[in-house]
Amino acid sequence: MSPRKQTVDPAEGVLHVEWPLFGELSRALALKVSREYEPDIVVGVATAGVVPGAVVAAMLGKEFHSIVVSRKYRAEETRAAPALVGSAPPEVRGRRVLIVDETCDSGDTLRLAIGAIVNAGAKEVRTAVGFRTGVYEPDYHALATASTIVLPWDREVIVDGELTINPAYAEALNSK
Numbered sequence: 001m002s003p004r005k006q007t008v009d010p011a012e013g014v015l016h017v018e019w020p021l022f023g024e025l026s027r028a029l030a031l032k033v034s035r036e037y038e039p040d041i042v043v044g045v046a047t048a049g050v051v052p053g054a055v056v057a058a059m060l061g062k063e064f065h066s067i068v069v070s071r072k073y074r075a076e077e078t079r080a081a082p083a084l085v086g087s088a089p090p091e092v093r094g095r096r097v098l099i100v101d102e103t104c105d106s107g108d109t110l111r112l113a114i115g116a117i118v119n120a121g122a123k124e125v126r127t128a129v130g131f132r133t134g135v136y137e138p139d140y141h142a143l144a145t146a147s148t149i150v151l152p153w154d155r156e157v158i159v160d161g162e163l164t165i166n167p168a169y170a171e172a173l174n175s176k
Contacts, residue, residue: 029141088117100128104132104141
């Protein structure tokens with residue numbers, strides 16, 4: 001598959017994120033955080049927040065862990081509420097924590113992650129996302145947009161050993 005140009009389709013509200021933009025946004029996010037906050041530990045929200053979380057942690061030179069807050073493990077609902085799967089990393093106790101996720105819309109996922117990290121004994125918690133797409137305001141974000149975000153690792157999935165368009169984004173990707 002040939003590389004796609006970075007595009008925002010105003011008629012359809014879809015932002016097709018390519019790896020170079022993802023890298024620059026992660027870099028910008030790390031810089032924003034570093035100017036105001038010095039976390040002791042970075043926690044990425046699995047699954048998609050692990051990628052930017054690991055990048056931000058590496059750029060800040062901080063320890064990285066993850067927490068699983070997901071809609072995938074819920075009952076077969078159209079828009080299942082997120083749920084905490086497992087527990088917060090015990091390493092957060094008594095430390096300043098930065099929670100990183102890829103996008104933030106309603107804030108439901110971040111609120112669950114914050115609650116779990118606070119309940120695990122974190123001294124201070126702040127949040128950062130690559131894309132702010134809704135009304136919830138994390139402490140830091142790299143880009144605010146109302147567009148649907150299609151990340152490079154979400155664009156395709158492997159089915160029967162072959163790459164295919166991710167069914168979750170098929171309509172947005174095929175209409176391009």
